[in-house]
Amino acid sequence: MTSSATTAADHPLRARRIGVLRARTLARSVPLLPAIVLIAIFLVGPIISSFYGSFTNSSLTGSAAQNPSFVGFDNYVNLFKSPGFPGAVILTVIFIFGSAVIGQNVVGMLLAALMRSGGRVVGAIVGTAVVAAWVLPEIVSAFAAYAFFSEEGTFNNLLSLVGIDGPNWLFTFPMLSVILANIWRGTAFSMLVYSAALQDVPPEITEAAEMDGASGAKRFFLITLPMIRGSISTNLMLTTLQTLSVFTLIFVMTGGGPGTASTTLPLLAYQEAFKFSQLGYGTAIATILLLVGAVFSFIYIRALKPEVD
């Protein structure tokens, strides 16, 4: 009974304390308000308008340009029925895996690891060369890649020096060309992220492992990689999302062609919305793109979440 009396006496006090805490938390979040408003306008707003647009027959010309009407899931139904859509999804996934997940990440990691053990001068030269590709505006690097891979481009000229008559890369191997170009363009980002992450791995641990007789490869895969798992996850996510939205590079190099051989989802969305004037339909593709990005992010966050920190 006494205990219950104490609780009763305590209660109003504690309630007031909680009230004060709550008010304080609210007051403390006020400075966040501008950021929240900005995010709502510039991030959530477009997403909502993209969702909404994908349910209309909005168009650049024709009567639907004047009075777009709500068409429900028509755009999505037509999209899933259209023969070009599955191909574009597959090409998008190939592009992401080839150029971001495998290409940029592995090459970036390799460069970061090698630069650590390489000399200072070599590291500086390699670092500058790699970063140069990354700081170029996308349109410039796209033209550079076009000039490199085109039929009478640098690559085929180099090949002809050793007596090889190279094919028209952009036509014969369009996906390979754009994947290689995107690896060239994007590797610097991964390299910088991994260089920073590798510097944070305490040398004592690797040294201890070395004392225990672990080989270089074992040290790398069993010690270094698990320790920088957080960086890997973040980097995978960022490069994937960047690659998912690559448009200029492919548009300049192959225009999505020949035929539809390099038409990834962003190119398909552009084609439908701006070449074929069907804004609503193009927006539906853009919304799918958004969902693909969300799925990838979810997988990375779940799969590479550090269990103990």
Add this chain to the structure above:
Amino acid sequence: MKNKRLIGAAAAVLAVSAALTGCSGSSQSQADGSKTIKVVYSDANSAALVSWFTEVTAEFEKSNPNITVDLEPIKGAVSDYYTKLALMNSNPSTAPDVIYEDSFQLKSDAEAGYLAPLDTNLAAWADWSQYSDSVKQAGQGSDGKTYGVSVGTDARALWYNKDIFAKAGISVPWQPKTWEDVLNAARTIKAAVPDVTPMNVYSGAAIGEGASTQGFLMLDYGAQNGGLTDSSGKWLTGSTGFVNSLDFINTVYSEKLGYGPQVTSSTTYSTQVRTQDLPAGKLAIDLDGSYIPQNWGATAAQPWPDWTNVMGVAAMPTETGQAPAQNSISGGWTLAVGAKTKAQDAAFSFISTALNKDNAQKLAIDYSLIPVRQDVSTDPAYLASNQNAAFFAGLIPDTHFRPATSQYSQVSNQIQVATEAVMTGQQSPADAAKAYDTAVTGIVGADNTTTGK
């Protein structure tokens, strides 16, 4: 997201261009009654058109001192012009007052509410009687109102290089009777003159509308059971003419009689054909528009006066030589007034200056158009200026206009997709035709299609 970003980017570009031209809104009126009107046209590498618009603007500003013309050429491929125009039109602050409008886009843009009806202005324009009824119809919207005034029409035929033909041992003047004759000439040239491209039939998505008008439709409307619609305007599906036309394209590209992909996939495809390869004698046969000599005239970037001796023209034959033995496709551009204009009378006044007899004739001569004003088409100066005037006039009775509906531009996209799939070997002609049938049914609805032969 990409889409949104693109709209944003496009809007930003337009906003910047509007700011640069110092004209945040169209048709600004000042307190003293002076006005600014914005005139937009497509500058797809055509010096003749640029100089014509510039001269017309100077003349108009001289006779209307209180009106300033903000002349805005949109550089780049014509297919991008349609997109940029639509984006400009969809916002009152960027919408132009006078629009150089492709006739095949006119109905669609009128339905979109981008164009203002001109009936009142035209009723008061004495020169309107110079236009025949069929020409007037080209400027009408689906609601029967007139939205555009034709600046001239065109036709399409086979241009061939007489020097290359002489080398290949083909006698000129050349007039093939069937499609097979055309292909055989190209094959002969391929064997005899290996360093030239035997033939060009515009195909693929990069060239855009050109793949339909200059390429595919030149075949389809001359094919047995061809054409896009039946006489009642229903769209044909399962048409053998469609498959046979794609088969022709397949033959051209699989036998390597045409250009390689590095040319056909480039956005400068038509520029290369007209301004480089034809003058340089690197292309033997070109299925192209009546207007291509504009690239070789005195006002062109690289004049080629000798074209009158080197280039011959021949009508495109029908598939098996069946009546009427020849086929052509006609199009043409119009001048229209933007619906969001605040100065419709000033805008129309610009059009009536631009298309008075002298200016219309100047455009017909410099830009190699087939004139639509009766006083221009019979003018001795025009007839003397164009050695092919009589030839192209002779194609007009058998020419076809593209289906005059707002759905055509979407169907045309599907034609481009089909030609690209065939020319790259991704689909057989039959499969590409089947994909086209499905797409067209989706665009116009099953009720508006009919099964062809």
